[in-house]
Amino acid sequence: SAPAPxxxxxxxxxxxxxxxxxxxxxxxxFKNPHSKTNKI
Structure with missing residues (x-):
């Protein structure tokens, strides 16, 4: 009940x-600099 709300x-x-x-x-x-390069 507590976790639900x-x-x-x-x-x-x-x-x-x-x-x-x-x-x-x-x-x-910023944490995932590799992700940014991959996106580019």
């Missing part, structure tokens, strides 16, 4: 906080 809250928070999503995206790109 926790997941919902995370999704809601993510949708409400677009800034976090944007920051997470660049972080992933």
């Amino acid at each position: 926790a997941k919902c809250q995370t999704t809601n928070n993510s949708s409400q906080t677009p800034q976090q999503f944007g920051h997470a995206k660049p972080l992933n790109k």
Whole structure:
């Protein structure tokens, strides 16, 4: 019961906080430099 609502809250928070999503995206790109080269 506790984990179920926790997941919902995370999704809601993510949708409400677009800034976090944007920051997470660049972080992933920076963390995976190889992925960027592959994409290019």
